Amino acid sequence: MNLEQVARRARVSTATVSRVLNNASVVKSSTRARVVKAIEELKYHPNLHARSLAGGKSRTIGVIASNMENPFFFDIYKTIESDAHDRGYEVVMANTDYRSEQLVSSIRLMIGRRVAGLAAIVSEMAPELIEELAESRIPVVFYDVGTPRRNITNIRVNYRRGIEKVVDYLHSLGHRRLGFVGHHAILGPINERMKAVMDAVARIPSLEVRTAADADTLEGGRQAARSLLATDFAPTAIVCVNDVTAVGALYELRERGIRVPQDVSVTGFDNIKLSEFCYPALTTVHIPRERVGHIICDCLLPRSGKPAVIDSEIVIDPEFVVRDSTGPVSPSGAGHRPGQPDAVHPAAQSQLLS
């Protein structure tokens, strides 16, 4: 089923059918009617590949993320999708699962599709890949990776600052031994995040930190927490790389009969919806995912002649959110101390601290 068949049935040329399809206003309405009728009768669906080949463009933008399973990424994706649709673009997504090999093939795939723009929301990216992208001349926005460059915009969250707020808060509550739950990606050579944690802790001499990493999932957070608790380090607070792993950590603590926050405090990062709905509600750091999504779209899809991609860096400062999963360290300063009477569950009220 193609243009020609439709044209034949409507007794017009393929050019005219094409005009109708792209609703060019020049077509006489009676002709248009005949064409529309033919299209419907034949249940004709234009071949999008042919269309973008002929047109040279694709009305599609690509979004690559490390882990769409994590609502943090998905929230950004949803915003992008919604914005893109508003402007008449489609979105194709790709998941790398934190595997660099997947990242490479996803990027190649996007270039092969000749996307009109590409957002890479991934934690790491080889320089050659960035180079490859730059050569492709596709407008690109990176979230949290790489450095500013021609045709590439960088959006980054001041992760370092967020972690400092968390660490300072825990310190002020009397915590001295912190556990850090990461995911495998933080183990990479240029792990910005791990470094941010170490640095934040290093500022305060009385603090000690121990790290464990596993998958970026509920189960991964649980396993990492388990390792942290298996040693005699006995952290009084567990700082998690994000909310998903934090919920996993909460589970492990609950299983062990360790109360949060009475025995051990827990913090997340991202402030996904779940951080509010889990128990206890997580103290976390808010990253404005919708804003990130909007910015990405603004960079990728020029609005009526606006410049689009900015060859520079946009930094977002995160807000600290206190909820119920953190509290003062217990009197003895020890970690889990079984047999204590339950403290009253604090009112589930959250507040934003700048």
Place this chain on the structure above:
Amino acid sequence: MNLEQVARRARVSTATVSRVLNNASVVKSSTRARVVKAIEELKYHPNLHARSLAGGKSRTIGVIASNMENPFFFDIYKTIESDAHDRGYEVVMANTDYRSEQLVSSIRLMIGRRVAGLAAIVSEMAPELIEELAESRIPVVFYDVGTPRRNITNIRVNYRRGIEKVVDYLHSLGHRRLGFVGHHAILGPINERMKAVMDAVARIPSLEVRTAADADTLEGGRQAARSLLATDFAPTAIVCVNDVTAVGALYELRERGIRVPQDVSVTGFDNIKLSEFCYPALTTVHIPRERVGHIICDCLLPRSGKPAVIDSEIVIDPEFVVRDSTGPVSPSGAGHRPGQPDAVHPAAQSQLLS
């Protein structure tokens, strides 16, 4: 950058470059080497649109789901993606957000892309759309919608049976007034699920049920639970259409100081990972999402000449999973009764009941 430029640089014809790209074994290795070199030097990326236009095929399958935000859908998606990659296919996904208008455009988009196969994991679908798909000659698998038909396979879960298990269990625990938390989609004309609940309840004369529906999100579940609790119906158990809304309901109950399961029992559906990690862990019904994903791929992507799509129905029977969110109705038979002493939290142990 195109085939011709590569061909010129390698001093061969475009046909030969094409052969190298599709690693046809006929190319002399010295020639192949020249071509590969040229490809790399030019950082050439084949235009996928041109490729699938010329080839007539697309090595891509489409997956449409109602709500990828819900891990239930995403788990199926991931399995499909993984299986597809193993067989050399790409996957493009589309989210309908339960909006029939989005469903229509997503389907048109997939047809326009000439996908090699399409999985529709959505709760409702207009007959005209099914017709449109059938005409397109694309192999299709429906999950939970429609009836068997030429070129279309149907996979469905015996939702009815699952709900019966839930209702029977709650009844055996002494519950008589049930609340049902649905999502907006169950309000449609042919709401299989809503009907299943009503029927399951109707079998047992002593049972009463009240329904509320909101979005298929944590917040939606919370709101629906709130409506249920706002009346004087005072349900002693809340049956939720799925785990996500159930976690939302748990939150609302917690906010109100209503204990689960002592004051009110809660059940979910799907058995997503979160149902185990939330507090209290949810009694739910397990749907084998990986199995569903594998079946979908088997139907869509013929393995070495195998028949592929089956024009019939595959029914999956769900398993009941008891965890900590359900318990015997409190002595008075009333719903929430404040001021009672805390019961000991039962060991977080789950068991499978067929």
Place this chain on the structure above:
DNA sequence: TTGAAAGCGGTACCAG
């Protein structure tokens, strides 16, 4: 083993 050329299904420019 390689090259020439005919499509694949549209788009868009140029005439009429």
Place this chain on the structure above:
DNA sequence: CTGGTACCGCTTTCAA
């Protein structure tokens, strides 16, 4: 306002 037609970039006979 409509038709003819030269591409878009790649695959695939058919010959050489």
